[in-house]
Amino acid sequence: MRGDLEWGTIANLVQAAGTRYGGREAVVGPRTRCDYTELARRVRRAAAGVMAAGVRPGDRVGIWAPNTPDYVVAALGAVSAGAVLVPLGTRLKGGEAAELLRRTKASLLFVTSTFLGVSYVSALRAAGPLPDLRTTVVLGDTETVPDGLLSWRAFLGAGADIPERSVQARIAAVRPEDPADIMFTSGTTGLPKGAVTSHAQTLRAFGTWADLAGLAEGDRYLVVNPFTHTFGWKAGVLAGLMRGATILPQPVFDPEAVLAKIATEGVTVLPGAPTVYQALLDHPARDQYALGSLRLAVTGAAVVPLELVHRIRDDLGFTTVLTAYGLTESCGMVTMCRRDDTPATVASTSGRAIPDVEVRVRDADGKDVPLGEAGEVQVRGYTVMRGYFEDPAATAETFTDDGWLRTGDIGVLDAGGNLRITDRLKDMYTVGGFNAYPAEIERILARHPLVADSAVVGVPDPRLGEVGRAFVIPRQQPSPAAASELVDWCRREMANYKVPREVVFVDELPRNASGKVLKGELRKLRG
Known part of the structure; x- marks a missing residue:
C-alpha cells in the first residue's frame, strides 16, 4: 500500500513501526541499541518534552547536530508533536545557523554540545539574539549545560507531566497535508530558501524510493549522508522505518571507521556520494575487513565513472548499484535507476522518472527539445514542494506558468526516458x-x-x-x-x-x- 495512505503522517509511521517490527533493532549507536518498540516509546517521550516546552502544532523546531541516535529521537519527537522540523547543516557557522532560526521563528532548538572541536552552543550565542527561541536543548549525555539551556535528560524529564493520552492525541491530530519540514537550499539570489514539504509527500516519495532500491526488513543501513539533508533524513531514517531496517547513524565519514562498522555490524545498505565509495576502495587496509554483507549502494550528486560502478560491485561486493537525481524542492526525488539497469546506464544517467512524477527538458523559449539535446530539466508531480517558506516571489519564479518546477539544471533525456545531467543552470x-x-x-x-x-x-x-x-x-x-x-x-x-x-x-x-x-x-x- 502507498506509504502516504497507509500511515498518513510520519507521527503515525513511527508508532506503527513500533508495533509491526517490535523487537527488531531500530537504531544502533556506540552506546545505544534500541528496538522498534523502544524507539516508539522514546519518540512519544520526546514529543511530550516538545509539548511541555510550549511548542504548538505548526511551530518550527530547529535541530543542529550530527547523525546520532538522539537526533533520530528528537527529530521524530518534534514532528510527532505536530512541529515543523528545520534541520541545520553541521557545517554551517553560528551566524549562518542563527539566520535560519530567525527567519523561521523557531521556538525550540535541539543542538549538539561540541562536534569536531567546535562548540555549537558558543557559536550560536556569539551570533546574537534569537527573540523567538524560547528553549534550547543540548543533545547527548552531558548533565552540565550553560545557564538558560536544558540537558537532553532534563528536557525529557520536563515532559513527564504530559499525560500519555495527550501525547497520543497530538500524534493523531497531525494531518497528512501538514508541513513536515523546511529544508534549506540556495539559489541564484544567494539567500538560502526553505523548501516546505508535507508528511504525505515525504512518505509517498520515500516509500517509492525504498521499493525501487529494494530496501527490506532486516537490512542494516549505515547512514553517512547527514540527517540535516533531505537524503540522509528521508531516504535514511524514514525509509528505514518504513521497511523495518536497522539504522546505524554515522556522524563523520572516516573510511577506516566505516570499514570497521561494516564488518562488525554486518552492514547491508550504504548510500553515499561517489567519493564515499572511492575512499573505501582506496583505503590501504580495506582487505583486512569482512565486507561480504554489503548488497545495496545508491549514489549520485556527481558524474559516476563506469569503472567506479564496476569496482563498487566487484571490489566492494555490492550486488546492486543505483544512481538517482533529485533536488530539495522535489523531496530529493525525481529520477532513479532500476535494479535491472546495466552498469552503463547506471554510470551515464540518473535513471528514469519515478512513478507519478513527470520530467521534461525545455529550451530557453520554453519549448520541448528533441531527445538527446540539452535543456533545462523541469519536474511536475506529487514530490514537488508546496513552495518556499514565506517567500512567494521566489516560489513564483521557480515555477513555470503551467505549474512545472524549474530545477535550474541542464539535462538530456534519451529514448528510454533516462536523464543525464550535463550542467547547472544556476552555477551550483x-x-x-x-x-x-x-x-x-x-x-x-x-x-x-x-x-x-x-x-x-x-x-x-x-x-x-x-x-x-x-x-x-x-x-x-x-x-x-x-x-x-x-x-x-x-x-x-x-x-x-x-x-x-x-x-x-x-x-x-x-x-x-x-x-x-x-x-x-x-x-x-x-x-
Whole structure:
C-alpha cells in the first residue's frame, strides 16, 4: 500500500513501526541499541518534552547536530508533536545557523554540545539574539549545560507531566497535508530558501524510493549522508522505518571507521556520494575487513565513472548499484535507476522518472527539445514542494506558468526516458556530495574589506569532485599573502565545503551585454 495512505503522517509511521517490527533493532549507536518498540516509546517521550516546552502544532523546531541516535529521537519527537522540523547543516557557522532560526521563528532548538572541536552552543550565542527561541536543548549525555539551556535528560524529564493520552492525541491530530519540514537550499539570489514539504509527500516519495532500491526488513543501513539533508533524513531514517531496517547513524565519514562498522555490524545498505565509495576502495587496509554483507549502494550528486560502478560491485561486493537525481524542492526525488539497469546506464544517467512524477527538458523559449539535446530539466508531480517558506516571489519564479518546477539544471533525456545531467543552470557545483552555491559564497565574500567584486565557479578536483575557485577584484593592490589570507578568512565565515580552495585576483570579470558574469569563461581560466 502507498506509504502516504497507509500511515498518513510520519507521527503515525513511527508508532506503527513500533508495533509491526517490535523487537527488531531500530537504531544502533556506540552506546545505544534500541528496538522498534523502544524507539516508539522514546519518540512519544520526546514529543511530550516538545509539548511541555510550549511548542504548538505548526511551530518550527530547529535541530543542529550530527547523525546520532538522539537526533533520530528528537527529530521524530518534534514532528510527532505536530512541529515543523528545520534541520541545520553541521557545517554551517553560528551566524549562518542563527539566520535560519530567525527567519523561521523557531521556538525550540535541539543542538549538539561540541562536534569536531567546535562548540555549537558558543557559536550560536556569539551570533546574537534569537527573540523567538524560547528553549534550547543540548543533545547527548552531558548533565552540565550553560545557564538558560536544558540537558537532553532534563528536557525529557520536563515532559513527564504530559499525560500519555495527550501525547497520543497530538500524534493523531497531525494531518497528512501538514508541513513536515523546511529544508534549506540556495539559489541564484544567494539567500538560502526553505523548501516546505508535507508528511504525505515525504512518505509517498520515500516509500517509492525504498521499493525501487529494494530496501527490506532486516537490512542494516549505515547512514553517512547527514540527517540535516533531505537524503540522509528521508531516504535514511524514514525509509528505514518504513521497511523495518536497522539504522546505524554515522556522524563523520572516516573510511577506516566505516570499514570497521561494516564488518562488525554486518552492514547491508550504504548510500553515499561517489567519493564515499572511492575512499573505501582506496583505503590501504580495506582487505583486512569482512565486507561480504554489503548488497545495496545508491549514489549520485556527481558524474559516476563506469569503472567506479564496476569496482563498487566487484571490489566492494555490492550486488546492486543505483544512481538517482533529485533536488530539495522535489523531496530529493525525481529520477532513479532500476535494479535491472546495466552498469552503463547506471554510470551515464540518473535513471528514469519515478512513478507519478513527470520530467521534461525545455529550451530557453520554453519549448520541448528533441531527445538527446540539452535543456533545462523541469519536474511536475506529487514530490514537488508546496513552495518556499514565506517567500512567494521566489516560489513564483521557480515555477513555470503551467505549474512545472524549474530545477535550474541542464539535462538530456534519451529514448528510454533516462536523464543525464550535463550542467547547472544556476552555477551550483558539488563538493564531496555537498551542494555549493556561488551566489551565496559571493555574498559572504563581499563583506571582506579587500573584495570589491567576486565570482565563484566550481572546478574539477580529484578527491572531492569539484571545489570552488574565487575570482576577486581587489579594492587595493593585494599583498603576496592576500589570497591565502582570504581563504583563511572564508574558513572562519562559512561552512567548509563552501570555502573557495583558490583565490585569483583579477582586474575585471568577463560579462555579457546585460552585465551578467560569464561563468563559463571563468571556468576556462587559471590564475
